[in-house]
Amino acid sequence: MGLIESWVASANDPQTDFPLNNLPYGVFDAGQGARMGVAIGDQILDLAQVDHGLDPALVAAPSWNAVMAAGAQVWAKLRARLTQLLSDPTHREAVAPHLSHMADAQLLMPFTVAEFTDFYASKHHATNVGTMFRGAENALPPNWTSLPIGYNGRASSVVVSGTDVRRPWGQLKAPDAEAPIFAPCKRFDIELELGAIVGIPSSGPVTVAEADAMIFGYVLLNDWSARDIQAWEYQPLGPFQAKATATSISPWIVTAAALEGFRTSTPERERDLLPYLTEPKPMLYDIDLSVTMAPKGAAPETIARTNYREMYYSAAQQLAHHTTSGCTMRTGDLLGSGTISGATKDSRGSLLELSWGGKEPFEVAGQTRSFIEDGDTLTLTGAAKGDGFRIGFGSCSGTVIAALEDPYKRGA
Amino acid sequence: MGLIESWVASANDPQTDFPLNNLPYGVFDAGQGARMGVAIGDQILDLAQVDHGLDPALVAAPSWNAVMAAGAQVWAKLRARLTQLLSDPTHREAVAPHLSHMADAQLLMPFTVAEFTDFYASKHHATNVGTMFRGAENALPPNWTSLPIGYNGRASSVVVSGTDVRRPWGQLKAPDAEAPIFAPCKRFDIELELGAIVGIPSSGPVTVAEADAMIFGYVLLNDWSARDIQAWEYQPLGPFQAKATATSISPWIVTAAALEGFRTSTPERERDLLPYLTEPKPMLYDIDLSVTMAPKGAAPETIARTNYREMYYSAAQQLAHHTTSGCTMRTGDLLGSGTISGATKDSRGSLLELSWGGKEPFEVAGQTRSFIEDGDTLTLTGAAKGDGFRIGFGSCSGTVIAALEDPYKRGA
Numbered sequence: 001m002g003l004i005e006s007w008v009a010s011a012n013d014p015q016t017d018f019p020l021n022n023l024p025y026g027v028f029d030a031g032q033g034a035r036m037g038v039a040i041g042d043q044i045l046d047l048a049q050v051d052h053g054l055d056p057a058l059v060a061a062p063s064w065n066a067v068m069a070a071g072a073q074v075w076a077k078l079r080a081r082l083t084q085l086l087s088d089p090t091h092r093e094a095v096a097p098h099l100s101h102m103a104d105a106q107l108l109m110p111f112t113v114a115e116f117t118d119f120y121a122s123k124h125h126a127t128n129v130g131t132m133f134r135g136a137e138n139a140l141p142p143n144w145t146s147l148p149i150g151y152n153g154r155a156s157s158v159v160v161s162g163t164d165v166r167r168p169w170g171q172l173k174a175p176d177a178e179a180p181i182f183a184p185c186k187r188f189d190i191e192l193e194l195g196a197i198v199g200i201p202s203s204g205p206v207t208v209a210e211a212d213a214m215i216f217g218y219v220l221l222n223d224w225s226a227r228d229i230q231a232w233e234y235q236p237l238g239p240f241q242a243k244a245t246a247t248s249i250s251p252w253i254v255t256a257a258a259l260e261g262f263r264t265s266t267p268e269r270e271r272d273l274l275p276y277l278t279e280p281k282p283m284l285y286d287i288d289l290s291v292t293m294a295p296k297g298a299a300p301e302t303i304a305r306t307n308y309r310e311m312y313y314s315a316a317q318q319l320a321h322h323t324t325s326g327c328t329m330r331t332g333d334l335l336g337s338g339t340i341s342g343a344t345k346d347s348r349g350s351l352l353e354l355s356w357g358g359k360e361p362f363e364v365a366g367q368t369r370s371f372i373e374d375g376d377t378l379t380l381t382g383a384a385k386g387d388g389f390r391i392g393f394g395s396c397s398g399t400v401i402a403a404l405e406d407p408y409k410r411g412a
Numbered sequence: 413m414g415l416i417e418s419w420v421a422s423a424n425d426p427q428t429d430f431p432l433n434n435l436p437y438g439v440f441d442a443g444q445g446a447r448m449g450v451a452i453g454d455q456i457l458d459l460a461q462v463d464h465g466l467d468p469a470l471v472a473a474p475s476w477n478a479v480m481a482a483g484a485q486v487w488a489k490l491r492a493r494l495t496q497l498l499s500d501p502t503h504r505e506a507v508a509p510h511l512s513h514m515a516d517a518q519l520l521m522p523f524t525v526a527e528f529t530d531f532y533a534s535k536h537h538a539t540n541v542g543t544m545f546r547g548a549e550n551a552l553p554p555n556w557t558s559l560p561i562g563y564n565g566r567a568s569s570v571v572v573s574g575t576d577v578r579r580p581w582g583q584l585k586a587p588d589a590e591a592p593i594f595a596p597c598k599r600f601d602i603e604l605e606l607g608a609i610v611g612i613p614s615s616g617p618v619t620v621a622e623a624d625a626m627i628f629g630y631v632l633l634n635d636w637s638a639r640d641i642q643a644w645e646y647q648p649l650g651p652f653q654a655k656a657t658a659t660s661i662s663p664w665i666v667t668a669a670a671l672e673g674f675r676t677s678t679p680e681r682e683r684d685l686l687p688y689l690t691e692p693k694p695m696l697y698d699i700d701l702s703v704t705m706a707p708k709g710a711a712p713e714t715i716a717r718t719n720y721r722e723m724y725y726s727a728a729q730q731l732a733h734h735t736t737s738g739c740t741m742r743t744g745d746l747l748g749s750g751t752i753s754g755a756t757k758d759s760r761g762s763l764l765e766l767s768w769g770g771k772e773p774f775e776v777a778g779q780t781r782s783f784i785e786d787g788d789t790l791t792l793t794g795a796a797k798g799d800g801f802r803i804g805f806g807s808c809s810g811t812v813i814a815a816l817e818d819p820y821k822r823g824a
Contacts, residue, residue, distance in 0.1 A: 238650025
């Protein structure tokens with residue numbers, strides 16, 4: 001399938017992230033308050049103002065949760081209707097007045113996050129980090145090839161792209177120190193991930209196929225991580241405050257429907273998966289991903305390029321595993337893929353890996369970096385690349401600002 | 413301070429959990445749908461029907477979240493008003509028609525859980541479990557005396573007392589097995605905890621004193637745990653599906669105000685806490701706790717007795733630590749204390765400890781137990797004991813029912 005042409009000219013540019021093939025969903029404010037929007041080229045369609053065919057209750061609040069909960073038939077009908085409205089020029093007169101320039105709009109959180117779970121499911125990432133934290137012999141935990149390791153994160157810390165991220169304080173302990181200190185994080189980092197968003201809720205265990213059908217769409221996700229806090233706190237119950245400062249997501253939900261043509265399988269496995277985790281069809285996607293870094297005042301430079309197909313477990317497998325114990329899943333649950341790293345040095349999805357724990361600093365815009373410095377802007381981008389079009393994610397960006405001087409000094 | 417007398421006769425019984433000194437908050441259904449209620453003796457007051465003095469918006473939904481978010485002045489005013497209504501006999505005529513027998517009512521979830529965090533903060537429990545999982549030399553992790561170790565749990569799994577708990581399936585691996593199997597949990601367990609409920613939200617780090625003031629109240633909490641699933645999955649990122657089947661809470665929120673007279677300090681410490689974790693005043697409470705177990709058809713027998721003062725960290729310290737990284741806390745956040753075990757064998761708050769990992773089975777009602785069998789009912793109770801009255805928590809109870817035969821077989 002090639003590009004689907006739209007009467008919105010910018011949507012036909014082969015370089016746009018948002019051709020008519022994509023139709024990602026977001027929430028925007030172009031001066032009239034928060035509204036549900038659909039990205040098309042360099043424009044945003046104000047959904048509630050056009051003949052969308054949805055039950056009005058689904059567009060009553062500026063959030064996609066109600067549509068997400070409405071199920072696959074509603075999703076398909078809306079996608080078909082939007083395709084019709086934006087391709088057929090006879091609708092132009094009615095629809096065009098409800099387009100806003102994306103450049104003039106503020107992009108807001110597209111949905112309310114119910115709960116946030118983060119995984120650890122890229123083999124190169126797990127091997128790299130395991131080697132640094134536990135040595136090469138213990139790099140991959142024995143359970144790693146049998147189950148998608150996950151932990152619960154903090155939904156209240158999820159923010160939309162563009163939100164500044166303040167460097168956190170925390171307990172830090174140097175390996176040779178007698179006791180920890182309470183100080184600003186010195187090893188602040190990113191994690192390049194894809195976030196899967198649960199649309200259809202469940203109670204009780206679901207199969208991988210059912211899990212795949214529950215997923216409404218995907219966003220880019222940066223799970224900001226304080227490596228020094230993590231190293232001291234994470235044993236034995238996992239990361240906690242190291243991951244609670246912020247998790248940034250891109251503002252446009254790229255639907256599973258838009259990605260359908262880009263499915264690809266998880267890799268060959270060392271050992272057979274238990275039946276409940278086997279994939280009935282390809283459930284990863286071929287999505288190119290990259291990270292740029294821009295020191296304050298400098299132009300962004302690409303520091304990593306990888307692909308979502310590097311995952312060892314798909315979001316559907318992760319979601320199926322998540323329900324094994326009977327865990328109820330809800331509309332708006334967000335599942336981070338885990339950091340996505342490839343085999344090569346320039347395809348690593350965290351600074352921890354790129355600088356090998358700070359031992360191999362790298363150059364960005366003429367400056368040396370091991371971890372993030374105040375003022376640095378980190379940006380994730382991603383796109384599935386079709387024949388003459390791309391299903392793009394836009395960007396997921398955040399600037400790190402200085403830690404509070406004294407976190408307990410209250411303003412006057 | 414002694415008993416505050418009420419014109420509700422059953423509230424003056426020295427054995428009631430709910431004298432006028434207590435006034436815990438819940439949600440009940442006595443045949444007219446879900447309503448906000450206040451426990452008094454063996455009765456429940458239908459809050460919205462009396463002259464409560466609150467903004468009507470705070471009692472519009474059958475949930476305490478709006479009152480919790482309204483802040484300390486509203487909390488104090490409501491408590492004073494309820495004390496007046498239920499002590500002064502001149503209000504009897506207006507109020508009495510709005511009392512229901514608790515025995516005739518169904519008790520529902522008293523609030524909407526925003527997010528659930530569980531801690532690991534009783535020294536005897538951590539030492540016992542650490543010894544079993546990692547050996548006596550590595551029992552207490554090096555960070556344990558410096559920070560309250562916590563991990564994020566799953567809010568969607570929190571249920572109210574009385575809800576049956578289905579034995580989960582999960583990945584299990586015997587120590588000598590080559591590979592894991594997918595099977596029903598064989599080592600299903602309880603965790604005796606107290607849950608602290610955040611009323612006032614925060615953004616950015618808060619002090620221990622501020623954290624203490626944010627807490628609206630407390631409930632009993634049983635964090636059901638699948639020990640065999642946990643043993644295989646928990647390295648390196650912590651428990652996940654082992655803790656996601658269910659977490660039961662007692663239906664009555666006992667307010668911090670009702671517990672004020674029972675404050676007690678955390679124990680002497682091996683090493684000084686960092687200043688951000690020091691307590692400006694006593695922040696634990698003297699609350700007797702017990703666990704009963706009843707095999708199907710048998711009468712309950714007490715299997716453990718302990719006290720909340722066994723904690724090494726208070727809820728206020730845990731909440732303050734939770735915010736260090738800038739983590740936003742919201743109304744309805746629930747913080748589990750962690751399993752509360754005392755020094756003696758009969759004061760251990762989990763079957764894992766009581767049966768020492770299954771090596772020392774114990775007797776209950778003429779039956780032998782190491783872990784929970786199908787049909788067993790486990791019940792937590794607790795009360796702070798005053799002079800002639802008790803601030804009781806009611807009970808937190810759940811019956812374990814058999815695992816699904818095939819978790820992926822759908823009903824016809």
